[in-house]
Amino acid sequence: MNDAPKKRPWLQFHLSTAIVLMFVASGLLALNVRTLWERKNSFVAWLPPEYQANPFMWEYGWPLKAYMWRPFGSLDGDGCVQCFFSQAAIADVAVALGVLATLAVVSERLLRRRERRP
Numbered sequence: 001m002n003d004a005p006k007k008r009p010w011l012q013f014h015l016s017t018a019i020v021l022m023f024v025a026s027g028l029l030a031l032n033v034r035t036l037w038e039r040k041n042s043f044v045a046w047l048p049p050e051y052q053a054n055p056f057m058w059e060y061g062w063p064l065k066a067y068m069w070r071p072f073g074s075l076d077g078d079g080c081v082q083c084f085f086s087q088a089a090i091a092d093v094a095v096a097l098g099v100l101a102t103l104a105v106v107s108e109r110l111l112r113r114r115e116r117r118p
Contacts, residue, residue: 017107024103028096031062063095064088 013021035058060067066089069082 013104013108014111017104017111020107021100021104025096025100028062028099032066032092032096033060034062035060061085061088061092064091066092 058069059065065085067082067084
């Protein structure tokens with residue numbers, strides 16, 4: 001009889017690849033939704049008294065900042081209290097998909113090469 005292993009379809013992943021992709025995707029998601037805040041000490045003296053207790057800026061996104069929020073308004077004169085940067089968000093998604101696709105291809109090649117060995 002034919003003892004050759006059955007060839008796996010192109011788009012079918014191994015369970016181990018799916019688990020690794022799940023953990024990497026959750027790490028990338030955590031990087032994107034973590035809060036980066038920065039204290040603007042040099043501007044505290046110029047703020048009204050009600051804002052001096054909380055001179056912070058929150059930023060979201062990895063590797064680029066896709067969203068910024070300043071609860072007290074703009075300190076540097078750019079007029080941004082809540083800003084969404086669509087090009088940065090598209091770049092963030094592209095980087096995440098690139099990382100996941102590269103990891104999937106490398107993982108599957110290693111596993112399929114191991115399967116072919118007798």
